[in-house]
Amino acid sequence: MGRYVRPILRSLANRPDITLTLLVREPRDAPAYRAIVSERIDVASLSAARTGGSYDRVWYPWNGMRFRSRAPALVTINDDFAFAYPARGVVARMREQRPIRRAVRSAAHIATISAWSRERLIERFALQPDRISVIPLAPDAFFSPGADASPFGEPFVLAVGTGETRKNTVFLIDAFERAFPAGDVRFVLVGDPEPDVAARLRSARVPVATLARVDDTHLRGLYRTAAAVAVPSLAEGFGLVAVEAQACGAAVIAASTSALPEAVGTAGVTVDPHDGDAWRDALRSLVRDSAENARYRALATARWTAASHERMLEAVLVALERTVDDRA
Numbered sequence: 001m002g003r004y005v006r007p008i009l010r011s012l013a014n015r016p017d018i019t020l021t022l023l024v025r026e027p028r029d030a031p032a033y034r035a036i037v038s039e040r041i042d043v044a045s046l047s048a049a050r051t052g053g054s055y056d057r058v059w060y061p062w063n064g065m066r067f068r069s070r071a072p073a074l075v076t077i078n079d080d081f082a083f084a085y086p087a088r089g090v091v092a093r094m095r096e097q098r099p100i101r102r103a104v105r106s107a108a109h110i111a112t113i114s115a116w117s118r119e120r121l122i123e124r125f126a127l128q129p130d131r132i133s134v135i136p137l138a139p140d141a142f143f144s145p146g147a148d149a150s151p152f153g154e155p156f157v158l159a160v161g162t163g164e165t166r167k168n169t170v171f172l173i174d175a176f177e178r179a180f181p182a183g184d185v186r187f188v189l190v191g192d193p194e195p196d197v198a199a200r201l202r203s204a205r206v207p208v209a210t211l212a213r214v215d216d217t218h219l220r221g222l223y224r225t226a227a228a229v230a231v232p233s234l235a236e237g238f239g240l241v242a243v244e245a246q247a248c249g250a251a252v253i254a255a256s257t258s259a260l261p262e263a264v265g266t267a268g269v270t271v272d273p274h275d276g277d278a279w280r281d282a283l284r285s286l287v288r289d290s291a292e293n294a295r296y297r298a299l300a301t302a303r304w305t306a307a308s309h310e311r312m313l314e315a316v317l318v319a320l321e322r323t324v325d326d327r328a
Contacts, residue, residue: 003240004113004312005061006037007140011313013038023049023058023067057320064099065106072108072323076135079117079237080124085166108323111135111316113238114259133322135315136262137238138308143220145249145301150225154207155287156186158226158250160219160241162193168232168255168273169197175279176230177206185227185287190214223248227287231260232273239263246300251286251293253279267299 013020021042022033030043049058049069058069061076082096103110104125110132112118118134121127150156157176162169169189176187186207193201193210201208214222223229229245231254236242239260245252246267254260255273264270269286271278286293 001062003140003244004137007309008061008313008316009037009041011309012316013040021048021055057323059316059320060103060107065102066099073103073106074109074111074319074323075103075107076111076113077103077117077121078113079235080120081166081235081237083124084120084235085164109133109319111319113137114262116259116262117237133315133319135312135319137240137243138312139240139244139247139304141306141309142216143223143244143247143304145247146220146224148221148224151221152186152188152209154184154186155227156188156209156225157283157287158188158190158222158229158245159231160190160229160245162189162191162197165194166234168234169193170200171273171276172230172232172279173197173200173204175232175276176283177204178276179280179283180206180287183207188222188226190219190222219244220248223250226250227293228253228283230283231255232279233258233260234273236260236263242268243304247304249297249301251296252300253282253286265303267303268296 009020012018021044022037023044023046024033025046027043027045033043034041046067048054049067049071052070055071057074058071059074063076063078065073065075077100082100087093087096112121112132112134114136115134118132121132122129159169159172161167173187183206186209188209190211192212201210223245229250229252231239231242231252233255235258237259239254242252242254242260242263246264252264252268254264254268254270256270257273261270269282271282286296
């Protein structure tokens with residue numbers, strides 16, 4: 001969540017017409033928060049939002065309302081996955097769903113991160129269309145092209161994030177293995193693999209590498225040096241991995257479903273996430289065909305510029321203004 005919130009907060013903190021307060025559970029950690037965001041922010045306890053007149057607006061960027069506010073609230077709901085793909089346990093399911101239900105009842109205005117998610121939320125919660133806006137994400141300026149050295153001796157295809165079945169990682173490993181049976185291309189996975197993914201990796205007949213924890217600098221280097229970045233998810237509310245990779249100049253292949261086509265646009269290859277043959281062929285083409293690879297790298301680099309972040313910031317400001325209009 002912080003991936004897109006941090007750059008927005010930094011921009012808001014630098015505006016002379018806005019006083020920004022970060023509401024946190026532990027105000028004693030204010031120096032750490034200021035180091036992450038800006039020395040210009042105020043830091044206060046969540047309870048401060050319950051006092052009338054403390055703030056003109058409160059923005060909840062984290063998928064629902066987890067505390068009460070007397071000020072008009074803008075709530076970002078990224079997607080409906082807490083309901084479409086509910087947690088198995090009753091307690092975990094309630095923990096995910098309750099803040100979203102509260103937001104649907106109480107928010108002055110709702111924001112989401114793609115047109116696809118907007119339509120899903122309207123349908124699921126019977127929302128009035130003018131009550132929900134789209135704030136499309138943009139990668140932090142940190143994610144940019146560069147000349148890093150590859151950590152591997154052979155070309156590699158990168159996948160990031162494995163925590164849920166909808167990430168479709170086992171399908172990707174199958175397609176990869178069929179695309180590069182000679183074993184001259186490595187499959188690299190960032191994230192803690194689920195048991196089924198871990199088992200499939202152990203049985204793979206191609207070179208693999210699993211990186212459970214990487215910092216942003218390491219991740220950026222992987223994006224920059226990957227032969228391709230693969231995002232085969234069955235559903236994504238937007239697809240921040242895909243756009244971060246594109247911002248680093250990577251050739252991206254993504255599923256042709258949910259919000260991923262919105263995220264990558266024509267600067268990436270989109271393929272049916274159920275069609276193993278199509279993924280095999282697309283992976284092979286993107287890695288083996290140097291001209292095709294260079295074309296998508298150039299398109300990706302051109303798609304995400306500083307203007308992308310400015311558009312995201314302006315969309316946040318417009319949505320915050322809408323909290324007053326909708327409340328009235």
